[in-house]
Amino acid sequence: MSDLLAERDTWSMANCSIARTLEIAGTRAAMLILREAFFGTRRFDDFAKRVGIGEPAAAARLKELTAAGLLERVPYQEPGQRTRLAYQLTEKGRDFLPVLVALRQWGDRWAAGEDGRPVVVRHRDCGAEVHAVLRCDEGHDVADGETVVEPGPGLLRITPDAG
Amino acid sequence: MSDLLAERDTWSMANCSIARTLEIAGTRAAMLILREAFFGTRRFDDFAKRVGIGEPAAAARLKELTAAGLLERVPYQEPGQRTRLAYQLTEKGRDFLPVLVALRQWGDRWAAGEDGRPVVVRHRDCGAEVHAVLRCDEGHDVADGETVVEPGPGLLRITPDAG
DNA sequence: AAGCTGACTTACGAATATGAAAGTCAGCCA
DNA sequence: TGGCTGACTTTCATATTCGTAAGTCAGCTT
Numbered sequence: 001m002s003d004l005l006a007e008r009d010t011w012s013m014a015n016c017s018i019a020r021t022l023e024i025a026g027t028r029a030a031m032l033i034l035r036e037a038f039f040g041t042r043r044f045d046d047f048a049k050r051v052g053i054g055e056p057a058a059a060a061r062l063k064e065l066t067a068a069g070l071l072e073r074v075p076y077q078e079p080g081q082r083t084r085l086a087y088q089l090t091e092k093g094r095d096f097l098p099v100l101v102a103l104r105q106w107g108d109r110w111a112a113g114e115d116g117r118p119v120v121v122r123h124r125d126c127g128a129e130v131h132a133v134l135r136c137d138e139g140h141d142v143a144d145g146e147t148v149v150e151p152g153p154g155l156l157r158i159t160p161d162a163g
Numbered sequence: 164m165s166d167l168l169a170e171r172d173t174w175s176m177a178n179c180s181i182a183r184t185l186e187i188a189g190t191r192a193a194m195l196i197l198r199e200a201f202f203g204t205r206r207f208d209d210f211a212k213r214v215g216i217g218e219p220a221a222a223a224r225l226k227e228l229t230a231a232g233l234l235e236r237v238p239y240q241e242p243g244q245r246t247r248l249a250y251q252l253t254e255k256g257r258d259f260l261p262v263l264v265a266l267r268q269w270g271d272r273w274a275a276g277e278d279g280r281p282v283v284v285r286h287r288d289c290g291a292e293v294h295a296v297l298r299c300d301e302g303h304d305v306a307d308g309e310t311v312v313e314p315g316p317g318l319l320r321i322t323p324d325a326g
Numbered sequence: 327a328a329g330c331t332g333a334c335t336t337a338c339g340a341a342t343a344t345g346a347a348a349g350t351c352a353g354c355c356a
Numbered sequence: 357t358g359g360c361t362g363a364c365t366t367t368c369a370t371a372t373t374c375g376t377a378a379g380t381c382a383g384c385t386t
Contacts, residue, residue: 008202008203008204008213009209009213011213011281011282012281013195013213013214013215013281014215015275015276015281016195016198016267016270016281016282017266017267017268017269017270017271017274017275017280017281017282018194018195018198018263018266018267018270019191019195019270020270020274020275021266021267021269021270021273021274022191022194022195022266023191024274026191026194027372027373028182028185028186028189028373029373029374031181031185031189032176032179032181032182032185035179035181038310038312039171039312040171041171043332043333044332044333044334045332045333046172050171050172050174050176051176052176052177053374053375054374054375054376054377055333055334055335055375055376056334056335056336056373056374056375056376057373057374057375058334059333059334059335060373060374069273080384080385081331081332081383081384081385082331082332082382082383082384082385083383083384084332084333085333091307092273094307094308095269095272095273095307096269097297097307097310098261098265098268098269098295098296098297099262099265099266099269100181101265101297102261102262102264102265102295103180103181103184103185103262104179104180104181104184105180105261106180106184106258106259106261106262107179107180107181107182107183107184108180109258110184110232110255110258111180111183111184111187112178112180112183112317113178113317114317115316115317116315116316116317117180117315117316117317118174118176118178118179118180118314118315118317118318118319119174119179119180119312119313119314119315119318120312120313120314120315121310121311121312122299122310122311122312122313123299123301123303123305123309123310123311124308124309124310124311125303125309126299126301126303128299128300128301128303129299129300130297130298130299130305130310131297131298131299131300132261132265132295132296132297133261133295133296133297133298134260134261134264134293134294134295134296135293135294135296135298136285136286136289136291136292136293136294137291137292137294138286138289138291140286140288140289140291142286142293144254144257144258144260145257145287146286146287146288147201147260147284147285147286147287147293148284148285148286148287149201149202149282149283149284149285150282150283150285151281151282151283152279152280152281152282152283153278153279153280154275154276154277154278154279154280154281155281155282156281190342190343191343192343192344206362206363207362207363207364208362208363208364216344216345217344217345217346218345218346218363218364218365219343219344219345219346219364219365219366219367220343220344220345221364222363222364222365223343223344243354243355244353244354244361244362245352245353245354245355245361245362246353246354247362247363248363
């Protein structure tokens with residue numbers, strides 16, 4: 001990306017989309033709960049157990065993610081069991097998948113154990129592995145160093161100190 | 164993704180690539196420092212100021228990211244100034260860009276302010292906007308719900324409790 | 327009506343992350 | 357040689373986040 005230097009200093013990052021996203025789902029536990037949701041986990045206890053966090057943390061993160069609209073609670077009933085509530089991804093939550101795939105991909109490449117990747121994500125229709133890639137609206141693959149950043153319509157400016 | 168249910172319960176997520184990635188760069192401050200690095204920020208004070216965090220936090224995160232190999236300190240000298248150290252992305256750090264793009268994209272769509280996106284990322288060569296997309300190795304775009312997860316070579320299994 | 331189980335909540339303490347304010351240190355410049 | 361500035365570090369206090377352990381509550385089953 002380019003160095004806009006002085007121009008850049010007038011940008012307020014108060015409403016940065018990355019920061020906003022992190023405020024909603026930026027904690028380790030929240031990310032891992034979303035991972036589990038994509039893996040198919042739906043029940044409270046399973047979230048806590050599989051993410052490896054305590055029940056209070058699981059309850060707090062699930063509540064936040066539900067309030068933020070990434071998860072919704074839906075009633076379900078197994079035969080011979082009472083009605084329960086399951087946590088299920090909404091469209092807003094499912095749209096988070098590229099973030100998780102990108103995180104996994106980076107970890108696979110740069111921080112995997114010696115035995116390699118613990119899980120593999122494949123395309124259901126063809127069986128090939130799935131990756132997060134950068135692509136522009138013209139259809140080009142975007143390689144390292146080929147991006148530039150510019151102000152968008154929602155950019156706030158900082159009023160420089162007088163002087 | 165499919166629900167492997169019982170099978171899934173034998174998976175240990177202790178070495179999950181997502182969790183490993185989050186341990187290296189999973190805090191809000193670390194992510195935002197990487198964002199700034201992609202925006203072209205290189206100096207200590209600018210990181211602290213533009214990310215909006217205190218100097219102790221900036222120093223701690225920069226140190227961690229440098230130790231983890233995402234950033235490197237390189238000497239530089241402006242005319243008439245003494246030699247200083249700048250923080251610059253390594254290949255390992257630049258490879259983190261898809262994560263940030265995916266986070267930004269999600270925030271743009273689901274958590275933007277009413278004026279829209281604060282920044283826009285474009286392809287340098289053609290000017291079109293850049294997105295993080297999921298694609299399989301066969302070249303197909305992968306849509307919502309078209310992924311399946313399976314164990315990889317590095318998957319650890321949990322020995323079920325006897326009984 | 328009592329038991330059982332899943333889904334939480336409460337209580338408590340420890341670890342981590344962060345901010346404000348101030349101090350330290352190293353060189354280039356005058 | 358002293359000033360100045362960028363780059364940190366130190367100190368102190370606070371806010372989150374997390375784990376363990378235990379308690380609560382609701383309904384379906386018997």
